[in-house]
Amino acid sequence: MLNALEVVTTVVVGVMVGVEFSVAFVINPILSALPEDSGQLGRSHGGRMLGAVMPVWYISSLVLVAAWAAAAWSHAGTGLVVTAGALLILSVVMSILLLVPINNQGKNWTPDNRPADWKEQMKRWDRLHYVRVAVIVAAFALLVAALA
Template sequence: MLSTLEVFTIVVVGLMVGVEFSVAFVINPILNRLPDDSSQLGRAHGGRMLGALMPFWYIGSLVLSAIWAVAAWHHPGTGLVVIGAALLVVSVIMSLLLLVPINNRGKTWTPENRPADWKEQMNRWDRFHYFRVGVLITAFAVLVAALP
């Protein structure tokens, strides 16, 4: 049973890391090279779509990691699971404090109502997101290292 939980957690966290990595290094660079209206509309749609999905994925990953830590409390590698879960907590806090406020504004913008500094706000979101992706990759690596 513990092995199933470990593998399931690794898969869920790994897929989340992959999505966030692709947003940072594939999707947003593509959108940034489109004309302004298309770029902004694409980012707004992505913000709505992923903004609806990612809270469940982040919290689900954190809950799975916490369950793994509790279930494996007396097993080798549990400290690494706790560290991985702590990094996931950091990613959730970063999201709530830094990224979600920008995303909540950006997902409502259209070419007609976007603020003059919309590109600067999206660049700020990107910088915070790069750092969050680094935290997520580290969390994933630590969780993988915790496997027996």
């Protein structure tokens, strides 16, 4: 049972990392290269779509990591799992305090109502997102190391 929990947790967190990595290094650069209205509309749509899915994914990942840590408390590698959980908590806190407020504004922007500094706000979101991606990549790496 513990092995199944370890595999499911690693896959769920790994896919989440892949999506966030893709947003940072594939999707947003593509959208940024499009003409202003197209890129901004794409980011708004992405903010609405991913803004609805990612909170559930982050919390589910954290719950799975907590379950793994609890189930494997006396096993080798549990410290790595606990540290991964702490990093996921950090990513959730970062999201709530830093990224979600920007996303909540940006997901409602249209070419008619976006603020003059919308590009700067998106660049700030991107910079913060790079940090969050680094944090969740580190958490994922720790989970993989705990399997070894």
